[in-house]
Amino acid sequence: MPVRATKRGTERTRFDLDADVLICGASFAGLAVARELRMSGAKVIVVDRYEIGERQTSACGIPTGWLEALGLTGAMQQTFPELVIHSPHGTARFPLPWTFSTFDYRTLCALLAEQGGDFQFETATVVSRTEAGVRTDRGEIRAPIVVDALGWRRVLSDGAPIQPPDAYLSRGLEVHPNGRGDELEIWIDRDIIPAGYGWSFPAGEEVRVGVGSFIPHDHVKAPTVALAEDLHRPAERFQGNWIPHRIREATEDGVFFCGDSAGHCLPLTAEGIRTALYFGIAAGREIADVLGGRQTRTSALARYGAFSAAHRWQFEWLLRVQNWVPRVPPRALAPALSVMASRRFTAWSFNHYLAIASPEFITSR
């Protein structure tokens, strides 16, 4: 795969390209689609406004089983057997039935891109759809199969623009100070953020400390800085974004939407990496069957749309819990969490949670 630095200024030459498959977005969802097309022999173009792995889009925490099943453990930084949840009146330690790991974004993207075989990569900003493909700031790319893995903005939709802070979005911001830590920690505390949570994810030589708000109108910068200060970590190297918390249609007007562009980020936890990988793989498999002559593009779109829709109830259920948690009186939170932290309950709840997008899916075909 050709790797080049993001083209800027005069180096950003014009192009006019044709492909069999055009994947817009080279993060988790887009690279997962490319991975499934590696044996297809088709001309696949992947386009992103940045170089692959250049801009980290999350705290990079994922169930370890996903890194193992995808052969991505080379990106792993730290692994945690328990989740520590702080509330104003107590701390509960949740023993996880499976472990959770942090990873290095750049390394993971490089490894995943390698698995995608020799697709062509172009740095360009995707602007809109055209009749035959997409328009970018460097020219047009035409392809009969187009994937939008561009994140929450759902750039290739013809629908009403998704406009924060009024859309169904959460917002998240974190800092990445140097330092070390041993625990995966969450804070549910209205003094930090009225509806949402804070986190501290250690990742080797740095700790990712952040705050997410389920209410998009609530700002997260001051709470993030305050949490970092409480933890005696300097608030430096900021990274943040909007996070969709409502699942959307996974296909529209002939386009496959995967990951945040389809609202495939789980409400409540804002875990969107494994789901971006999961739905990216699902879309990639359907597209591979089109390229292999085993189904039509229309059938692939219908099958992928139905696959995503079959998960809608799980996303909606988590959204209900997301809406409910901020209403729990703070005094009731600590006892509730300590009951839920029993080994039996965590095994039951976390296994159901993992099953929404299980790593077994990777070897299921």
Ligand SMILES: Cc1cc2nc3c(=O)[nH]c(=O)nc-3n(C[C@H](O)[C@H](O)[C@H](O)COP(=O)(O)OP(=O)(O)OC[C@H]3O[C@@H](n4cnc5c(N)ncnc54)[C@H](O)[C@@H]3O)c2cc1C
């Ligand atoms: C602060 C924060 C922390 C988070 N932490 C976690 C976590 O620890 N674990 C977890 O599972 N989830 C986490 N999430 C959620 C997670 O980041 C997303 O759900 C996930 O990144 C979605 O993956 P994606 O591939 O769909 O989109 P993205 O990762 O957002 O990738 C979209 C890609 O499209 C490119 N792009 C966007 N627009 C254009 C354009 N117009 N033209 C060209 N390229 C474009 C971007 O450069 C990017 O490479 C976090 C989110 C935030 C904001």
